[in-house]
Amino acid sequence: MIQRIDEMSLPHGDQSERRLCQLYQKGIVPYTTAWEWQRSLVDNRRQNPHLNDVLLLLEHPPTYTLGQAASPKFLKFDSAQAEWELHRVERGGEVTYHCPGQLVGYPILNLTYYQKDLHWYLRQLEEVLLCVLASYGLRGERLPGLTGVWIGDRKVAAIGIKVGRWITMHGFALNICPDLSGFDRIVPCGIADKAVGSLEQFVPSVSFEQVRKQVAIAFAEVFQVTLVEEQQSDLRGAAEPKPLQSPQDE
Secondary structure, rough: OOOEOOOOOOOOOOEEEEHEEEEEEEEOOHHHHHHHHHHHHHHHHHHHHOOOOOEEEEEOOHHHHHHHHOOHEEEEEOOOHHOOOOOOOOOOOOOOEOOOOOEEEEOOEEEOOOOOOOOHHHHHHOOOOOOOEEEEEOOOOOOOOOOOOOOOOOEEEEEEEEEEEEEEEEEEEOOOOHHHHHHHEOOOHHOOOOOEEHHHOOOOOHHHHHHHHHHHHHHHHHHEEEEEOOOOOOOOOOOOOOOOOOOHOO
């Protein structure tokens, strides 16, 4: 069954001109499972560039990840004897931490249909998060030379991407109401002089599910897509033999 996001809550504009993006909203998903989903979705789109884009919104159990070229010096524990799940992955950036209460977004976009510009794409992801913060009356900021989003001196969202043949994977992590103590075991993103924060510190009554909805709405606005919510439970090996019809084809 396919359910559309309430179009009354989506930005104005001609929906028929928007690219379709399949939205998968999941709960707590093991990191390796979501990683496999992403690679399957990317492989499918390399074989068939006309498939719709995808946005995965989910959480992970406590997990540390290192970017492809990340330095282990930013770990405050011995990775060979780690008590916590740790993965080195294809994305850019240094070490980060995932846990419940943090919303992770994995856009699988074919930038051929947007702009073939990685800096543009990073700034767009930041803009999505800035729009979400603004919906709560919070002024998020970019810091020159750094990727991510801050409120004051606290980093509330990290971004790390991989793009191959202009198809994206990995993405962003927004701290909504996580246990931040896991960040104490690392130098988050290799930035030693900045604290990690969460929305809950600024909006104590914040609702995780409401923020998730705001992220979907902001993503549709910034990337000018129409989100179509999917209910498929397992994306591994999803063949997706044909894309969904666009509104003008219906």
